Amino acid sequence: MELSTLFPPDVVIVNATDEMWTTPLCREEEKLIEGSVAKRQSEFRAGRNAAHAALRRLDAPPGPLLRNEDRQPVWPQGFLGSISHCNDSCVAACAVAGDLVSIGVDVEPLKPLSTGVARYIDTDEESAFMARHGELPRRLIFSAKESLYKCYYPLIRRFFGFHSVSLDIDISNRQFIFTPTETCKVAFPQALEFHGRFLVWEDHLYTGCFLTAVDSVTD
Numbered sequence: 001m002e003l004s005t006l007f008p009p010d011v012v013i014v015n016a017t018d019e020m021w022t023t024p025l026c027r028e029e030e031k032l033i034e035g036s037v038a039k040r041q042s043e044f045r046a047g048r049n050a051a052h053a054a055l056r057r058l059d060a061p062p063g064p065l066l067r068n069e070d071r072q073p074v075w076p077q078g079f080l081g082s083i084s085h086c087n088d089s090c091v092a093a094c095a096v097a098g099d100l101v102s103i104g105v106d107v108e109p110l111k112p113l114s115t116g117v118a119r120y121i122d123t124d125e126e127s128a129f130m131a132r133h134g135e136l137p138r139r140l141i142f143s144a145k146e147s148l149y150k151c152y153y154p155l156i157r158r159f160f161g162f163h164s165v166s167l168d169i170d171i172s173n174r175q176f177i178f179t180p181t182e183t184c185k186v187a188f189p190q191a192l193e194f195h196g197r198f199l200v201w202e203d204h205l206y207t208g209c210f211l212t213a214v215d216s217v218t219d
């Protein structure tokens with residue numbers, strides 16, 4: 001199964017190459033990681049270099065990808081995207097804005113979270129579901145909620161925690177949807193349709209979320 005199946009075909013997803021982790025960025029981007037530890041500098045370079053590669057394939061105008069006060073990357077006008085990195089993998093997914101309104105991506109190692117952390121992430125129903133399905137990647141709920149957050153944050157612009165939503169996983173189609181929980185303090189835009197997908201590919205778990213206008217068609 002290909003990484004590209006995480007999103008509709010008009011999304012370009014780039015898995016950072018080895019060189020992307022070390023290739024220096026432009027002056028404005030390098031300034032954003034001045035004084036950061038080496039690990040942060042290399043993951044940031046991987047993410048920005050992968051995003052530039054994706055945007056080039058979409059014929060986006062070249063230029064630095066800065067970030068706003070919420071740490072979100074500032075995409076060129078008319079484009080959208082999302083970046084994720086873990087210790088040994090990094091992806092950037094980008095698209096032309098239009099029918100696609102927002103996207104979020106996440107990559108995780110195929111390792112369990114500690115029980116303490118999992119309790120902070122999973123609702124009781126999600127814990128019970130994961131306990132029944134030992135075949136699923138252990139970080140699935142965590143990763144799905146991280147990509148969901150990145151997808152909605154640009155629209156909601158407010159923090160919301162892991163127990164704000166409860167996920168329903170469709171194992172055979174590698175998809176998920178969500179329902180806001182009683183403790184949810186944000187309003188998810190109703191006029192947009194949510195899509196969540198997951199994929200295990202080359203030793204990592206990937207999740208991707210995207211929002212479309214309600215009647216638009218996606219593959």
Ligand SMILES: CC(C)(COP(=O)(O)OP(=O)(O)OC[C@H]1O[C@@H](n2cnc3c(N)ncnc32)[C@H](O)[C@@H]1OP(=O)(O)O)[C@@H](O)C(=O)NCCC(=O)NCCS
Nearest residue numbers: 044047070071072083084085145146149150153160161162
């Ligand atoms: C924002 C967050 C999801 C990022 O995840 P992370 O663990 O730092 O790691 P990732 O590598 O997957 O993602 C980092 C990238 O996300 C992007 N990002 C950061 N903040 C963002 C935001 N508010 N909105 C969208 N994207 C954001 C950036 O591109 C960042 O990489 P960069 O700094 O190199 O550009 C995480 O820090 C966070 O705040 N989580 C708590 C909120 C949450 O997930 N709630 C669950 C709701 S159900």
